[in-house]
Amino acid sequence: MATMSKELVIIGGGPAGMSAAVAAYDAGIRDILILERDKSLGGILRQCIHNGFGLHRFGEELTGPEYAYRYELQVRERNIPVKLGTMVLDITPDKTVTAMNGEDGLFTIDAKAIILAMGCRERPKGALNIAGTRPAGIFTAGTAQRFVNMDGYMPGKKVVILGSGDIGLIMARRMTLEGAEVKAVCELMPYSGGLARNIEQCLNDFSIPLMLSHTVVEIHGKERVEGVTIAKVDENRRPIPETRQFIECDTLLLSVGLLPENELTKSANIGLDRITGGAVVDQNRSTELEGVFACGNVLHVHDLVDYVSEEADIAGRAAAEYIKGNTASGRSISLSTDGKVRYTVPQRISANENVTVYFRVADVYRDVRIVVRDKDRVIINKKKQKVAPGEMETVTLTREMIESVAGDNLSFSIEK
Numbered sequence: 001m002a003t004m005s006k007e008l009v010i011i012g013g014g015p016a017g018m019s020a021a022v023a024a025y026d027a028g029i030r031d032i033l034i035l036e037r038d039k040s041l042g043g044i045l046r047q048c049i050h051n052g053f054g055l056h057r058f059g060e061e062l063t064g065p066e067y068a069y070r071y072e073l074q075v076r077e078r079n080i081p082v083k084l085g086t087m088v089l090d091i092t093p094d095k096t097v098t099a100m101n102g103e104d105g106l107f108t109i110d111a112k113a114i115i116l117a118m119g120c121r122e123r124p125k126g127a128l129n130i131a132g133t134r135p136a137g138i139f140t141a142g143t144a145q146r147f148v149n150m151d152g153y154m155p156g157k158k159v160v161i162l163g164s165g166d167i168g169l170i171m172a173r174r175m176t177l178e179g180a181e182v183k184a185v186c187e188l189m190p191y192s193g194g195l196a197r198n199i200e201q202c203l204n205d206f207s208i209p210l211m212l213s214h215t216v217v218e219i220h221g222k223e224r225v226e227g228v229t230i231a232k233v234d235e236n237r238r239p240i241p242e243t244r245q246f247i248e249c250d251t252l253l254l255s256v257g258l259l260p261e262n263e264l265t266k267s268a269n270i271g272l273d274r275i276t277g278g279a280v281v282d283q284n285r286s287t288e289l290e291g292v293f294a295c296g297n298v299l300h301v302h303d304l305v306d307y308v309s310e311e312a313d314i315a316g317r318a319a320a321e322y323i324k325g326n327t328a329s330g331r332s333i334s335l336s337t338d339g340k341v342r343y344t345v346p347q348r349i350s351a352n353e354n355v356t357v358y359f360r361v362a363d364v365y366r367d368v369r370i371v372v373r374d375k376d377r378v379i380i381n382k383k384k385q386k387v388a389p390g391e392m393e394t395v396t397l398t399r400e401m402i403e404s405v406a407g408d409n410l411s412f413s414i415e416k
Helices: 015-026 043-047 064-077 141-151 166-177 196-206 263-267 305-324 399-403
Strands: 002-011 032-035 087-091 096-101 105-116 120-122 138-140 158-162 181-187 210-212 214-220 227-232 245-248 251-254 258-260 292-294 333-337 341-345 355-361 365-374 377-387 393-397 409-415
Touching: 002 015, 002 305, 015 032, 015 043, 015 064, 015 105, 015 305, 043 064, 043 141, 064 305, 087 263, 105 305, 120 141, 138 141, 141 166, 141 251, 158 166, 158 214, 166 181, 166 196, 166 251, 181 245, 292 305, 333 341, 341 409, 355 409, 365 393, 377 393
Parallel strands: 002 032, 002 105, 105 292, 138 251, 158 181, 158 251, 181 210, 333 409
Antiparallel strands: 087 096, 096 105, 120 258, 181 214, 214 227, 227 245, 341 355, 355 393, 365 377, 365 409
């Protein structure tokens, strides 16, 4: 089995992996290797042919492939090596990466630093426990997106979508444009899990009904889906029997959440956050295992790819500084939440420097304040007309704020 050494190994060649590689290169690291299991760079962006990408990063509206190509060009211009069609099998706590591909076979890499950028996967139907038969015609929304946008196959003609995540909303529009009839988008929660602009552009503009507090309770059909039974749910998310109604369809698309792809993270015994499903990190996106960093959707699910690139820049620069031996420390401040704020990234702060904290809320709240406290002292009090689970929120803690923190904890809360 061949063994090689690299200063920096990046696992994943999507927007996070490419952005991190470019940032590390620009910070002075030249011995970099990107490992990507697909046949080309770009990750999920290759099948996201709709526009809306790059507004923050490039100041213009791009499609997913265009955004990915911008970063692929930057990787190529810097001659950063890439191994495509390469599956990473294991990471050990001493930063040994085991991988394989058709050209090199099984090989290992001894790395000084590793950046995890594996992205996320869709929650499958098996996790939902829906009653009924198991016919053909049930797809995750991302699978249907790949069939339509990359392979040229139509999954069906009469469609019901369960879940109102962004991929589900986008596929409601896409299927309509391709000639299918989207009967309804059903959402278990009393609010949508997608961006407000996607609800407007993908559902309202095409008169597709969004049925909040509804779920699919039964699937009908033997060889192929013939219909689904939906029902309204109560405040405990239990179906109300008298509200059951049958919808005829030949396709059910599932957009019921994304799960960070963290099997490799677990194999390295890196601690995971129970809410995000990703690694616990500091402001540099450094995990609990020294020299291993995480960024992008493997860390927490983002709304916008622009934020993925921002976060990957942080991880890439931090990995470069770690390789050079420039690691600042001295603080150990944990970030806690009140339940209305579901989680924060980062979860801890380890140095006195400006830190942008990303977080999501647990419900839709109107006319509220985002409050950050150091014990009883309020250091941020930010008014918001509306916050929703589908939209990422941010606050910036300045170096002066962090230097003034007396304790070892900052609490984040939503208050009236």
